[in-house]
Amino acid sequence: MKTGIYFETEAEIVSRKVEAEDIVSCVLKAEKTADTFKPGQFITVQVTAKNLSVPVLRRPFAISSVDGDKIEFIFHVAGRGTDILKESIKNGRTLKILGPLGNGFDTGDLSKKKLLIAGGIGIAPIKSLLEYYDAKGKPAVLLWGNRTAGGFFDTDHYSSRSSKFVKATDDGSEGFSGNVVDALESGEVTSGSDLSEFDIFAVGPEPMMRAVSSYLDGMGLECQVSLETPMACGMGVCQGCAVQKKDGSGYLLVCKDGPVFFSSKVKL
Ligand SMILES: Cc1cc2nc3c(=O)[nH]c(=O)nc-3n(C[C@H](O)[C@H](O)[C@H](O)COP(=O)(O)OP(=O)(O)OC[C@H]3O[C@@H](n4cnc5c(N)ncnc54)[C@H](O)[C@@H]3O)c2cc1C
Ligand code: FES
Numbered sequence: 001m002k003t004g005i006y007f008e009t010e011a012e013i014v015s016r017k018v019e020a021e022d023i024v025s026c027v028l029k030a031e032k033t034a035d036t037f038k039p040g041q042f043i044t045v046q047v048t049a050k051n052l053s054v055p056v057l058r059r060p061f062a063i064s065s066v067d068g069d070k071i072e073f074i075f076h077v078a079g080r081g082t083d084i085l086k087e088s089i090k091n092g093r094t095l096k097i098l099g100p101l102g103n104g105f106d107t108g109d110l111s112k113k114k115l116l117i118a119g120g121i122g123i124a125p126i127k128s129l130l131e132y133y134d135a136k137g138k139p140a141v142l143l144w145g146n147r148t149a150g151g152f153f154d155t156d157h158y159s160s161r162s163s164k165f166v167k168a169t170d171d172g173s174e175g176f177s178g179n180v181v182d183a184l185e186s187g188e189v190t191s192g193s194d195l196s197e198f199d200i201f202a203v204g205p206e207p208m209m210r211a212v213s214s215y216l217d218g219m220g221l222e223c224q225v226s227l228e229t230p231m232a233c234g235m236g237v238c239q240g241c242a243v244q245k246k247d248g249s250g251y252l253l254v255c256k257d258g259p260v261f262f263s264s265k266v267k268l
Contacts, residue, residue, distance in 0.1 A: 006235075007032040011097050014070055016089045019153035022077040023121065026089050030097060031069035038104030039128040040226060040260045043073060044234040046096035047081045049088060059085065060231050060255075062125035063100060076121040101234055102259050105129055105224055108199045114140035115190065116162075117180050117212060117223075119204020120151055125226050126203050127158070134161040141198070142166070143189045145208070149174035164191070180204075181211050195221055206268060213263035222264045229254040243267065 011028035019025050033043065044058035059081045065072040077086050089095070107129070108114075114133055118126040123144055133140045142162040146152055147170045159165045167175030168183040176183045180202075183189050190198065195216065200223035202212040209225045216223055232240040236256035243252055244267040252258065252266060 005036050006099050006101050007036075008096070008098050009033060010094045011071075013089055013091055013093050013095060015091060019074065021150060023074065023153065024077070024086050024089070025064070025072055025074040026095075027070050027072045028095060028097065029069055030071050030099075033063070033097070033099050034066045034069050034071050037063055037066050037071065037100045037128075039107065039132045040104035040125055041100035041102050042125075042259060043071070043097045043099030044101065044231070045073070045085065047084050047088070048096075049084045057081070057232055058098065058234060060101075060228075060234055062128070062226070062259075064124040064127045065131060066128070074121065074124045074127070098234065102255055103257070105201060105226075105260050106262075107132060110136055110138050113193070113198045114138070115195070115198040115200045116140050116142050117184075117200065117202040117204070118142070118144045119180060119202075119208035120146055122202075122204030122208070122226075123158075124203075126201065129201060130158065130161050139163040141189060143168065143180055143183055145169070145180040145183070145204070146174075147171065164189070179211070180208060181215050184212070184215060195219060200224070202263075209263075210268040213268055216263070222262050224260050225263050225266075225268065226259045227254045227261065227266070228259070231255050 009030045011030040014027040017025045042060050042062045044060050046058050061073040063071050064074045116126045141164045143166045145168040166189045202209050202223045203226040229241045232238045234255045241254040246267050
């Protein structure tokens with residue numbers, strides 16, 4: 001899904017919520033971004049703090065949901081930038097954002113079943129896709145894996161917008177005991193249906209996307225993945241987010257050519 005129109009917005013913070021340990025969601029008023037958004041696209045957020053003379057580079061986050069003129073993003077506090085962001089998000093303040101950036105998911109033919117697989121905070125872009133299919137009257141199957149039960153949040157929302165919602169935990173503390181590939185292998189997720197009947201999307205930590213892609217590859221199938229390569233400009237200028245093409249014929253830019261790619265096209 002090619003796009004290319006983006007806006008720089010001083011977006012009003014409408015709400016902020018601590019969803020789980022070190023996971024925060026934020027709703028912003030950003031009418032133009034909301035209007036042109038496609039599931040899978042992202043924003044970059046200018047992180048600033050009073051005691052810093054120079055702002056930190058913009059940080060990229062998936063747009064996880066759109067409601068009218070409002071957009072939501074959900075982030076894991078991973079380091080300095082997200083730590084500052086967590087503290088600086090306050091109702092009534094503004095955030096400088098750029099977006100929507102990148103290409104969204106190829107949402108495909110609605111007659112085909114959809115299987116969405118999220119690992120950890122990979123649920124953020126998956127949420128927008130889940131809501132897209134639900135709004136089209138074709139709810140998708142959702143498989144969400146986390147290390148432990150503490151990684152899940154807002155599960156009623158996901159459950160009510162999916163045709164089937166399977167949770168998996170590495171430590172067996174909630175849902176299926178094992179990782180998302182174990183869950184796929186068990187047949188529980190697709191209720192015994194062949195995976196070839198589904199368009200498949202997987203977003204999460206790189207090892208998880210690699211494992212899902214390699215499992216599907218073994219069956220002659222592919223999926224769409226969304227890459228979270230560290231970025232500087234976010235707009236195709238600095239070449240800092242290049243990933244190798246799978247056939248070795250060159251590089252693709254995650255910010256401009258992605259972040260969504262078919263697993264057959266990129267080296268994971
Ligand atoms: C297109 C895109 C969409 C993204 N969407 C989301 C999202 O919806 N929610 C979310 O929580 N995160 C998302 N990320 C990752 C997020 O941008 C990083 O976690 C964040 O920039 C880290 O900033 P920091 O200053 O807190 O961390 P830093 O202090 O810069 O780094 C802290 C740690 O995080 C790691 N890190 C830094 N950047 C990234 C990155 N891009 N991906 C993975 N690890 C990183 C570093 O290697 C280091 O270990 C996305 C990234 C991209 C490229
Ligand atoms: S982040 Fe600069 S080219 Fe992608």
